[in-house]
Amino acid sequence: MNPRLTQAQEQQRALFSQLTLALRRRSRIGPPPTASRPPLPPPPSLFPPLSLFPFPPPSPPPSLSPLPSLSPFPSPPPPPSPSPPPSPSQFPPLFPPLFPPLSPSPSLSPSPPLSPSLFPPLSPSLSLSPSPPPYPPLSRPPYPPPSPSPPPVPRRSGGNSFFVKLLYKASVHGYTAAAFHQRCDNQGPTLSVGYNNSSFVFGGYTNVSAESKLLEKPDSSKLLQKPDSSKLLQKPDSSKLLQKPWRNMDWTPENRRKLLFDIQTYKPIISSLSQVRVLLIGPVGAGKSSLFNSIKSVFKGHVTNQAMTGSSGISLTTQFRTYHFQAGEGQPLPITLCDTMGLEETTGEGLNVDDISSMLRGHIRDRYQFNAAVPLQPEDQDYKNSTSLQDRIHCVAYVIDANKISIMPSKLEDKLNAIRSKINLIGIPQLVLLTKVDEACPAVAEDLTNVYHSLYIKTKLQEASQRLGIPLSCVVPVKNYTHHIEVDQNCDILLLSAVNQMLRFAEDYFDEVNDRLSNLED
Structure with a gap:
């Protein structure tokens, strides 16, 4: 360890070394070479390479022993005898460029240079998943479908059980005799309830099933015979006048x-x-x-x-x-x-x-x-x-x-x-x-x-x-x-x-x- 470097500077140098190695490994991974057509030339860079400072970084030291000065003043000029530059892996500069150009690998096809961006591009195998909704989805619809009508409930009256079921409603099924018999025939005992415009409620109960005999051919032997007109009560003729008045009245x-x-x-x-x-x-x-x-x-x-x-x-x-x-x-x-x-x-x-x-x-x-x-x-x-x-x-x-x-x-x-x-x-x-x-x-x-x-x-x-x-x-x-x-x-x-x-x-x-x-x- 160089005594002239502090602990924070050593950590910073190690961080930059790891970042440089990661970028070199990623640059070697490129699309496989194809025989059909040559690889496309790299797109031109839209922006110049970014650097953290407006002035160029200090030149490396002439030997391994001396280290660049941390003072804001420029470093002293190198000695006249030329010496080979140190390897970047040994002593990288204190503030190197964010993305330095890398030489292509001789065994792989040349890959396009990295785009000047603050963050490295994502791998093609990666895919972004949509962000989860703020609330978990409902496990059931907010309004459940109506349940089917339950079977008729037995009513108990006087110790006997019986079922009450609506068979016919005129306002729903129609005001016709055919609609009534279609729903009420052969249904057993029935209870009928009705009302009129005067708010009178009436009805009746029968233990005999309703039957429709409208389609049956009537028995001609049971037809009503024509009544004798002489035995019928005749309605008084309103135009009939009596010769003699039944009550006296003077009209003079x-x-x-x-x-x-x-x-x-x-x-x-x-x-x-x-x-x-x-x-x-x-x-x-x-x-x-x-x-x-x-x-x-x-x-x-x-x-x-x-x-x-x-x-x-x-x-x-x-x-x-x-x-x-x-x-x-x-x-x-x-x-x-x-x-x-x-x-x-x-x-x-x-x-x-x-x-x-x-x-x-x-x-x-x-x-x-x-x-x-x-x-x-x-x-x-x-x-x-x-x-x-x-x-x-x-x-x-x-x-x-x-x-x-x-x-x-x-x-x-x-x-x-x-x-x-x-x-x-x-x-x-x-x-x-x-x-x-x-x-x-x-x-x-x-x-x-x-x-x-x-x-x-x-x-x-x-x-x-x-x-x-x-x-x-x-x-x-x-x-x-x-x-x-x-x-x-x-x-x-x-x-x-x-x-x-x-x-x-x-x-x-x-x-x-x-x-x-x-x-x-x-």
């Missing part, structure tokens, strides 16, 4: 004037009363509000439309209204009609049956807003605690459409029967006003005087009497002013006759009240 102008006079001059037998209060009850669209407009038109002499009317699936009357009448000169008439909300078959819609008792006893004020779900309570603002005979109802008139009496729903009929039972407990007389008789019978529409000659109208009155439990003598046909712009004499007579019947029925109620007062005095 004198009778119209007489009815007007009797109504205008009527006075209740109870002196404390000035007017008769009649309650109108009926289904939606029967014509309760139109009845008030028609009666008012008779006394006014022209068609009026004070109460709201129209065709709708729900009741247009939503308030309890009391309508008063006046003659042509402004004289008040002794009758007041109390209009109510229309009845509907659905529970919780239309007039609440529990409000009937409050109306009959006079506890409901005018313009009370009906609530189909909750009846009027005594603590409400529209409830009248103290009432008199003048505030109570003296007669009840059911307004029924003649065209719909045959198809009246059973639930609506039950509501009317419940109302009639409440009224019977109080003892108030009741009658039925059958409206739209001109639409029910063409002969009546042609001539209104045929109303008591029409056998069809008579059957309609009898049907209303049977379904509502009201005597036939208490059922009166009327015709409202619906499409008219002028009053008609025959229509006025029918309306005035109905008002006259209301006053007569109220008179019977006043007689009953007087009898009760007399019994209390005794």
Whole structure:
């Protein structure tokens, strides 16, 4: 070891020696010689060889003993006697070039010189592998495919196990009988559930498998024979008229004037009363509000439309209204009609049956807003605690459409029967006003005087009497002013006759009240 070199310099020299040997070994490895074509000449160098310093390295020492100085000053000039340069393997310069030119090996073909780069080229056998992803790949898809539907689960009821399986759904499989039988035939006991637009749920269970026999040839011996037409119930002919009327009615102008006079001059037998209060009850669209407009038109002499009317699936009357009448000169008439909300078959819609008792006893004020779900309570603002005979109802008139009496729903009929039972407990007389008789019978529409000659109208009155439990003598046909712009004499007579019947029925109620007062005095 040269004493003039430090340990760091010795390590640096060893590092450069190893690097030089590695580059020499790599330069000897080149492509194998081919006989087909000579090797390509080396590409020209694009950049000059790089060196770590801008000035040339110091020249080697003349002998092995002296070492180049480490001072920044240039080394002394060599002695005049020439001496052979030391071998590079023995004493390489302190700062040799990064990539010195190497002589080709005599046994191998010449290889191109190294490219002036800071890093040696990679071996052709080496290949770069892509960098691994930041996250390992998922072993399964993020959303697993849906599993098949499980088999039907046995349900236990009463100790017996049975399976529930959906066979047919109309909204999925089709609204046809063929689709039903295709999926439900020979499936064993079945449970059917259905519902309609009115939110009614119904169904049934059978332990017999469904079968389709549509494709079987029918047995001609079991076909229904043509029924005897003489034994069938014949539908009444709406155009058939009776020679003699089944109820007498005077259609003359004198009778119209007489009815007007009797109504205008009527006075209740109870002196404390000035007017008769009649309650109108009926289904939606029967014509309760139109009845008030028609009666008012008779006394006014022209068609009026004070109460709201129209065709709708729900009741247009939503308030309890009391309508008063006046003659042509402004004289008040002794009758007041109390209009109510229309009845509907659905529970919780239309007039609440529990409000009937409050109306009959006079506890409901005018313009009370009906609530189909909750009846009027005594603590409400529209409830009248103290009432008199003048505030109570003296007669009840059911307004029924003649065209719909045959198809009246059973639930609506039950509501009317419940109302009639409440009224019977109080003892108030009741009658039925059958409206739209001109639409029910063409002969009546042609001539209104045929109303008591029409056998069809008579059957309609009898049907209303049977379904509502009201005597036939208490059922009166009327015709409202619906499409008219002028009053008609025959229509006025029918309306005035109905008002006259209301006053007569109220008179019977006043007689009953007087009898009760007399019994209390005794």
